[in-house]
Amino acid sequence: MTISESTAAAGAGPDVSRIPAPHRPGVLARLRDRRVSGWLFLLPLIAFNLFVVLVPSAFSVWYSFTDWTGISSKANFIGLENYRNLLRDPEFVQGLEHNVLWTVFFLIVPMAMGLFGAYALSRIRRFRLLFRTLYFIPYIVASVVNASIWRSILDPQNGLGNLLHINPLGDQHLALWSVEFVNNWAWWGFLVVVFLAAMQGVNPSLYEAATMDGAGATRQFFAVTLPAIRPTFAFLGLMTIIWSFLAFDYVYILTQGGPAGSTDLLSTVAYRNAFSNLQGGYASATGIVMAFISGVVVTVYLVIRKTREWET
Amino acid sequence: MATISRRQLLGAGGTLGAMALLSACGSTDPGGSDDAITIWNNLADAQQNDYFRKHFAEGYRGKYPVRFSPKADSTIDRLIQTALAAGSGPSVIVTPGPSSFVSSYWSAGYLADLGPYVRHYGWTDKFAPWALSASQVDGKLVTLPASYETMVFYWNPATLDKLGLAPPKTLEEFESFCSEAKGKGHVPLSAGNADYKGANEWFVGLGLNHGAGPEAVHSALRGETKWTDPVFVDAIDRLATYFKKGWFGGGVDLYFTNNFPTTYQQLASGKAAGMLSGTWDFSNLGSYFGKAAGNDATWDWTTVPSLGKGVPRIVWDLAIGQSVGINTNFRNTAAAADYLNFLTTDLKTIIAGVERMNFEPPPIHISAADFSAEADPRIVRLYSQLSAARSIGYTTWTFFPQQTETYMIDYFENVITGRLSAKAYCAGIESRFSRERAEGRVPVAPKPGGGLS
Numbered sequence: 132m133t134i135s136e137s138t139a140a141a142g143a144g145p146d147v148s149r150i151p152a153p154h155r156p157g158v159l160a161r162l163r164d165r166r167v168s169g170w171l172f173l174l175p176l177i178a179f180n181l182f183v184v185l186v187p188s189a190f191s192v193w194y195s196f197t198d199w200t201g202i203s204s205k206a207n208f209i210g211l212e213n214y215r216n217l218l219r220d221p222e223f224v225q226g227l228e229h230n231v232l233w234t235v236f237f238l239i240v241p242m243a244m245g246l247f248g249a250y251a252l253s254r255i256r257r258f259r260l261l262f263r264t265l266y267f268i269p270y271i272v273a274s275v276v277n278a279s280i281w282r283s284i285l286d287p288q289n290g291l292g293n294l295l296h297i298n299p300l301g302d303q304h305l306a307l308w309s310v311e312f313v314n315n316w317a318w319w320g321f322l323v324v325v326f327l328a329a330m331q332g333v334n335p336s337l338y339e340a341a342t343m344d345g346a347g348a349t350r351q352f353f354a355v356t357l358p359a360i361r362p363t364f365a366f367l368g369l370m371t372i373i374w375s376f377l378a379f380d381y382v383y384i385l386t387q388g389g390p391a392g393s394t395d396l397l398s399t400v401a402y403r404n405a406f407s408n409l410q411g412g413y414a415s416a417t418g419i420v421m422a423f424i425s426g427v428v429v430t431v432y433l434v435i436r437k438t439r440e441w442e443t
Numbered sequence: 444m445a446t447i448s449r450r451q452l453l454g455a456g457g458t459l460g461a462m463a464l465l466s467a468c469g470s471t472d473p474g475g476s477d478d479a480i481t482i483w484n485n486l487a488d489a490q491q492n493d494y495f496r497k498h499f500a501e502g503y504r505g506k507y508p509v510r511f512s513p514k515a516d517s518t519i520d521r522l523i524q525t526a527l528a529a530g531s532g533p534s535v536i537v538t539p540g541p542s543s544f545v546s547s548y549w550s551a552g553y554l555a556d557l558g559p560y561v562r563h564y565g566w567t568d569k570f571a572p573w574a575l576s577a578s579q580v581d582g583k584l585v586t587l588p589a590s591y592e593t594m595v596f597y598w599n600p601a602t603l604d605k606l607g608l609a610p611p612k613t614l615e616e617f618e619s620f621c622s623e624a625k626g627k628g629h630v631p632l633s634a635g636n637a638d639y640k641g642a643n644e645w646f647v648g649l650g651l652n653h654g655a656g657p658e659a660v661h662s663a664l665r666g667e668t669k670w671t672d673p674v675f676v677d678a679i680d681r682l683a684t685y686f687k688k689g690w691f692g693g694g695v696d697l698y699f700t701n702n703f704p705t706t707y708q709q710l711a712s713g714k715a716a717g718m719l720s721g722t723w724d725f726s727n728l729g730s731y732f733g734k735a736a737g738n739d740a741t742w743d744w745t746t747v748p749s750l751g752k753g754v755p756r757i758v759w760d761l762a763i764g765q766s767v768g769i770n771t772n773f774r775n776t777a778a779a780a781d782y783l784n785f786l787t788t789d790l791k792t793i794i795a796g797v798e799r800m801n802f803e804p805p806p807i808h809i810s811a812a813d814f815s816a817e818a819d820p821r822i823v824r825l826y827s828q829l830s831a832a833r834s835i836g837y838t839t840w841t842f843f844p845q846q847t848e849t850y851m852i853d854y855f856e857n858v859i860t861g862r863l864s865a866k867a868y869c870a871g872i873e874s875r876f877s878r879e880r881a882e883g884r885v886p887v888a889p890k891p892g893g894g895l896s
Contacts, residue, residue, distance in 0.1 A: 200551065201524065201528065202524050202527055202547060202548070202551050204552075205551070282637075286700065287696070287697060288697070292700075298700055300699070300700050301695075301696035301699040303862075386699075389636075389640060389699055389856055390695075390699040390856055390860060391856035392853070392857065403853070406524060407849045408845070409544070409547050409845060
């Protein structure tokens with residue numbers, strides 16, 4: 132019998148003198164407490180994150196207000212000059228424009244391909260695993276390998292470029308789209324797998340009801356599938372925007388931002404300023420702007436999710 | 444017997460892992476290890492790496508052994524920069540010439556002053572004066588030139604025989620050469636920057652030194668003429684026109700996608716009539732010509748033609764391809780200086796490297812007599828003529844300050860794609876150059892007609 136039960140049975144207040152002193156749990160017992168042990172498990176991760184994320188981030192913010200070269204320990208505070216220069220810098224503006232184009236492309240093309248691919252896979256029984264694996268393979272291949280393969284494929288003298296009489300990576304009007312195409316080739320399979328997992332969680336009875344109501348596959352996709360996977364769709368949209376502003380590797384490997392800056396993104400501009408021009412402070416300011424844009428996107432997403440009461 | 448529980452084992456493992464992680468984050472290797480001189484270098488291939496390790500690292504007999512770590516062309520500068528910023532890095536700091544990063548490294552306190560060793564090792568007598576002058580920052584010698592190079596015109600004799608052409612010498616001959624080669628379905632000059640965007644500056648340098656002339660370039664480097672002067676604008680505009688005509692690489696878009704193997708292949712196969720490039724390609728062409736490539740093609744070189752009126756017929760574009768300095772974090776600067784002296788002035792080792800591996804030698808006094816009978820006559824001819832050169836030009840990676848150089852590389856693409864006029868390009872050079880000149884970041888350039896000694 133517990134203390135409260137015995138008290139209730141007696142119909143009177145507890146006799147304080149008979150209540151044993153509260154048992155003070157030992158260290159081990161406290162460690163077993165789920166809340167404490169949870170924090171203990173998190174502690175190394177938090178410490179690690181502080182060390183590799185927060186500290187460098189804080190330094191980046193500080194350096195963005197200085198004339199730091201990127202290699203020296205000296206840095207003079209120059210206020211907002213780096214940010215003011217960014218607004219006047221045609222390379223930054225061009226990089227930002229390309230990042231926006233990049234984002235729009237990746238919000239439309241791979242998302243549509245991923246949705247279509249996943250929906251098609253969800254409708255078949257045989258070879259589903261095979262196709263899922265095949266779509267996913269480019270995603271796990273290193274970007275430098277993917278890019279090198281595609282550079283050979285698109286080669287204007289010995290590859291597809293020769294066949295089509297175009298130079299996808301050498302023509303300043305095609306280069307950005309070509310790099311996006313190559314990056315998308317490695318990316319959309321990942322979206323297929325994620326969308327497929329979300330689609331497999333949709334209640335089958337919804338499809339049965341839709342079938343009984345005479346809805347075809349297209350109607351079912353728009354009326355059942357798409358609303359049911361909306362949180363996944365929104366989340367991947369959010370991540371696409373964030374990742375689009377972090378894109379670097381395919382551009383750097385395939386074109387180094389050229390020809391004539393036609394594939395420059397904010398990341399390649401920042402890289403060049405940091406390592407070629409030795410303007411570490413200025414490059415930090417570019418990085419902070421990129422982080423700010425991502426922060427705005429995440430905030431908008433969280434607000435929408437809260438107001439629409441989406442579940443993830 | 445005491446037993447270790449699973450938790451204890453996991454705990455111990457975690458502690459060890461954390462210690463390993465933290466120790467990896469720390470700097471345990473300031474300026475190399477305590478008991479060795481370390482050097483990172485970017486050479487052409489594994490064969491050159493092995494040779495360098497054996498003869499230029501392990502072959503050194505000094506107070507400390509030398510440990511060599513090969514790095515890729517594309518990453519060595521970034522690796523050195525980040526290592527230095529972290530208080531680490533190799534004992535010997537390698538840079539692609541004295542204008543690239545050297546003054547920033549010096550300002551940041553990463554490079555040791557080599558002045559105290561000049562007299563001891565007799566460097567003033569051993570090196571070409573222009574090279575030592577260009578290696579100074581704030582009046583102090585902070586690096587030594589480890590290799591020097593120049594731009595030349597490469598040609599395949601069989602191809603030119605077939606086309607009935609000869610290597611051009613003057614502006615008129617050059618334009619006629621390219622027109623005829625193009626007209627006959629050939630790429631006039633194989634060229635491309637897909638592997639290395641910095642290739643742009645080779646051609647900008649040619650445009651300036653051979654189009655505007657070394658006197659004008661020297662005057663601008665001294666701040667006496669502005670880069671917006673019509674002599675430079677016209678030279679750049681003329682060069683851009685050549686690109687737009689498809690004379691370099693077969694077309695502007697192809698120039699952006701041609702990699703180095705493609706350019707060498709085009710020269711060897713006869714698809715290209717010639718190639719304007721640096722003498723560093725002596726070591727790269729071997730794989731595409733003759734027995735090694737399974738063909739009977741040969742190559743030869745001659746001086747770059749004049750690309751402007753009133754410009755000397757022969758101009759040797761001077762370049763220090765690699766500079767070496769001492770990391771201030773390395774505790775024994777004197778020992779490292781002794782190694783630098785070996786690396787850059789040990790004539791026997793250097794000549795053997797040139798003969799066997801096509802290494803570029805430092806700008807020390809070399810004559811034809813220094814080479815053995817086995818030496819490639821093309822190499823012997825190069826360094827004999829270069830030593831006797833009287834009219835010199837100025838490469839961007841040796842005599843131009845860092846940010847100006849980067850601008851010249853990046854924005855030249857805008858000029859040849861029609862996004863930027865030659866005038867605006869030159870204005871961009873002027874604005875950056877004047878700022879860096881005011882900051883004292885322009886290397887000292889020798890007089891154009893003064894020769895090399």
